Amino acid sequence: GAVVSQHPSWVICKSGTSVKIECRSLDFQATTMFWYRQFPKQSLMLMATSNEGSKATYEQGVEKDKFLINHASLTLSTLTVTSAHPEDSSFYICSVAGNSPLHFGNGTRLTVT
């Protein structure tokens, strides 16, 4: 399966600032990547599907203007949490599609103070 790298592994930011999380596919050309969010002791919830060279597809209830996704190359997708608030504190995980089974990055722990 695809090797997926996320950066940073953890980040702390102040309320109102923006944070960018990177997801890299190291050994697979990824036209599609997925972004998930996981709150403590809960399951993974799909936020959006990142499509290389086109707009991301967001799941119902996920604000596209708040969670900006850019997928400009076949190896990199970025998720920017804009104007972060404490309720955005969560574990963000990406995965690479097209190389079954789906493999995941090691996640980014975001804490908004």
Next chain:
Amino acid sequence: GESVGLHLPTLSVQEGDNSIINCAYSNSASDYFIWYKQESGKGPQFIIDIRSNMDKRQGQRVTVLLNKTVKHLSLQIAATQPGDSAVYFCAENPLTDKLIFGTGTRLQVFP
């Protein structure tokens, strides 16, 4: 909406015993199922998968059983070890690569 759920939120077993983690899914159109293991602070790690044309698949110390009649999935871990302690998620794939995750079961292994 469609959902995948688990019967037991926490499972405690003694080292060396076998573990069985269950999962119920609701989308009869799902044709691919995966079990993931997630350790604290890490992303999900693939364990084993099964397609709907099978009812059993075995890996190293793990077996997945699929019962399409009652839409039930189980993960069996033989000779459970302390390193197996983690949260286990089943996931179903009703659409291309788009996984729906279950609620998760925490497996605790005691010496």
